[in-house]
Amino acid sequence: MQWNLGKVFFGDRKVYEFNLLAETGHRRPAFINLQQYHLEHDMVARLRALQAAGASIDLRGAHRVAGVEAAGDHVALDIDTPEGPYRIEAEWLVACDGAGSPVREALGLGFAGRVFEDNFLIADVTMQAEFPTERWFWFDPPFNPGQSALLHKQPDGVWRIDLQLGRDIDREREKEPGRVRARVRQMLGPDVAFELEWVSIYTFQCRRMERFRHGRVLFAGDAAHQVSPFGARGANSGIQDTDNLAWKLAAVIAGEAPEALLDSYHAERLQAADENILASTRSTDFITPKSAMSRTFRDAVLDLSERCEFARPLVNSGRLSVPTIHDGSALNTPDGLPEGPARSRPGAPCPDAPLEPGFLLDRLGHGFVLMALGMPAPEVPGTAPLAVPAPGDEMRARYLGDAPRALYLIRPDQHVAARWADAAPATIATALSRALGATP
Amino acid sequence: MTRLSLSPGIDAPDELYADLLAAHEGLSEAESAALNARLILILANQIGSRELFRAALDAARPR
Ligand SMILES: Cc1cc2nc3c(=O)[nH]c(=O)nc-3n(C[C@H](O)[C@H](O)[C@H](O)COP(=O)(O)OP(=O)(O)OC[C@H]3O[C@@H](n4cnc5c(N)ncnc54)[C@H](O)[C@@H]3O)c2cc1C
Numbered sequence: 001m002q003w004n005l006g007k008v009f010f011g012d013r014k015v016y017e018f019n020l021l022a023e024t025g026h027r028r029p030a031f032i033n034l035q036q037y038h039l040e041h042d043m044v045a046r047l048r049a050l051q052a053a054g055a056s057i058d059l060r061g062a063h064r065v066a067g068v069e070a071a072g073d074h075v076a077l078d079i080d081t082p083e084g085p086y087r088i089e090a091e092w093l094v095a096c097d098g099a100g101s102p103v104r105e106a107l108g109l110g111f112a113g114r115v116f117e118d119n120f121l122i123a124d125v126t127m128q129a130e131f132p133t134e135r136w137f138w139f140d141p142p143f144n145p146g147q148s149a150l151l152h153k154q155p156d157g158v159w160r161i162d163l164q165l166g167r168d169i170d171r172e173r174e175k176e177p178g179r180v181r182a183r184v185r186q187m188l189g190p191d192v193a194f195e196l197e198w199v200s201i202y203t204f205q206c207r208r209m210e211r212f213r214h215g216r217v218l219f220a221g222d223a224a225h226q227v228s229p230f231g232a233r234g235a236n237s238g239i240q241d242t243d244n245l246a247w248k249l250a251a252v253i254a255g256e257a258p259e260a261l262l263d264s265y266h267a268e269r270l271q272a273a274d275e276n277i278l279a280s281t282r283s284t285d286f287i288t289p290k291s292a293m294s295r296t297f298r299d300a301v302l303d304l305s306e307r308c309e310f311a312r313p314l315v316n317s318g319r320l321s322v323p324t325i326h327d328g329s330a331l332n333t334p335d336g337l338p339e340g341p342a343r344s345r346p347g348a349p350c351p352d353a354p355l356e357p358g359f360l361l362d363r364l365g366h367g368f369v370l371m372a373l374g375m376p377a378p379e380v381p382g383t384a385p386l387a388v389p390a391p392g393d394e395m396r397a398r399y400l401g402d403a404p405r406a407l408y409l410i411r412p413d414q415h416v417a418a419r420w421a422d423a424a425p426a427t428i429a430t431a432l433s434r435a436l437g438a439t440p
Numbered sequence: 441m442t443r444l445s446l447s448p449g450i451d452a453p454d455e456l457y458a459d460l461l462a463a464h465e466g467l468s469e470a471e472s473a474a475l476n477a478r479l480i481l482i483l484a485n486q487i488g489s490r491e492l493f494r495a496a497l498d499a500a501r502p503r
Contacts, residue, residue, distance in 0.1 A: 293473075296470075296474055296477045297480075297481070299474065300481055301481060303478060304478055304481060308485075311481060311485075314481070
């Protein structure tokens with residue numbers, strides 16, 4: 001499900017609307033709304049396909065990690081199952097066991113941050129009426145005074161309603177279907193027929209671990225970091241963790257990179273977690289002001305946003321999550337094309353662009369790629385060449401700027417490791433070795 | 441960036457000051473606070489530069 005039009009309401013009036021004018025030349029839209037169960041279904045289907053192709057993956061349901069022992073050269077796990085316990089030893093453990101991570105607990109590791117006290121009610125409803133595919137955000141609406149509300153469409157004809165309830169509420173009472181229906185009716189108007197599909201109440205935290213790598217245990221997803229839901233950063237950043245980790249762990253296991261490469265997983269993903277926590281904390285502070293003066297400024301922004309365009313960029317009902325640019329990462333080679341576009345500098349995720357017969361990103365992601373624009377790709381062991389002799393407009397704008405030619409060394413996770421106006425194979429080999437954690 | 445100026449720069453000081461007070465006349469404390477907030481945002485937009493705005497914030501801090 002995609003939306004392009006967003007509307008912002010303040011009190012009883014619509015203050016403005018905006019279009020998510022997405023940049024052209026991307027295979028994927030700027031924003032996709034997909035329920036987690038669809039994602040999980042597709043991930044399991046992919047896993048089954050890999051298994052069928054011979055990958056040694058074992059998916060064990062109802063097996064609970066009950067104990068963890070981290071040694072220098074392995075990790076031992078005690079597993080409880082309905083058929084009884086067993087013990088397993090692993091060379092590496094990726095702990096992605098959620099915000100309450102039992103592995104983190106077992107290892108006695110902290111999870112510090114900020115706890116927010118506001119409660120939010122989620123109601124998924126189906127509607128008969130034609131309701132537009134738009135995102136509506138209300139600040140202080142008549143049907144939920146002093147609080148906020150969000151309405152947006154999900155796949156399968158489901159609308160998600162997210163209502164701020166405030167602090168100190170009676171959770172059980174708020175979840176009563178009659179009470180929820182009354183709230184939703186106030187929100188949609190008396191004439192809209194709807195069915196209540198699902199109701200839940202949540203609160204949230206913004207917090208993270210100090211380190212995402214503890215020897216042979218690597219933490220990923222909510223186990224490592226937790227953000228507020230504003231900006232859709234939770235699952236997104238978990239997937240980015242695995243993008244970052246998978247190729248590094250594979251390279252270490254295959255003996256192609258030193259174990260130290262895994263420290264860069266911690267460094268890079270901590271940078272991303274901090275960025276996500278900062279962005280989602282700012283959204284939270286705008287949506288749920290924590291002091292009288294912060295509410296005064298928030299309301300002033302909203303008030304002005306109706307008449308004064310300048311105030312609209314200050315309205316923060318959640319910023320779309322974008323992948324982190326790993327400036328300063330130890331895996332980067334200093335920029336050899338400093339006059340090139342800043343958005344594709346070393347550390348940046350590659351922007352997509354049309355590339356016959358499809359899109360650039362479809363050609364990246366399997367091993368290191370040496371992309372040559374307007375020049376032949378040199379042969380460098382450990383890299384796959386991708387020659388783009390005549391780059392199109394978008395490729396030019398995103399990778400060349402005014403430069404006539406360039407070389408890009410791109411990591412398996414589609415981040416730029418190095419780029420040059422031109423480079424000798426030995427220079428590229430050094431950059432590759434650096435991106436594998438073998439050369440400082 | 442132009443630097444924050446703390447030397448006299450207002451062309452008609454007495455009139456400007458009177459305008460400021462007049463704008464607040466008859467407002468409740470909350471309405472005045474809201475007016476001030478809108479005013480600050482409008483002036484911040486006029487300044488534009490984050491650096492310059494921070495210099496102004498620093499100069500305004502209680503000491
Ligand atoms: C209201 C709300 C809205 C959200 N909206 C968005 C959004 O729009 N976009 C977005 O990107 N994110 C969103 N998120 C965040 C997203 O849901 C989480 O970030 C994401 O689910 C985290 O994935 P995970 O795999 O790290 O952890 P989880 O999904 O929590 O998975 C952890 C897994 O570990 C298993 N486990 C736990 N303990 C053990 C054990 N002892 N042994 C074995 N297994 C164990 C659990 O059973 C579970 O399957 C939202 C969250 C909330 C609460």
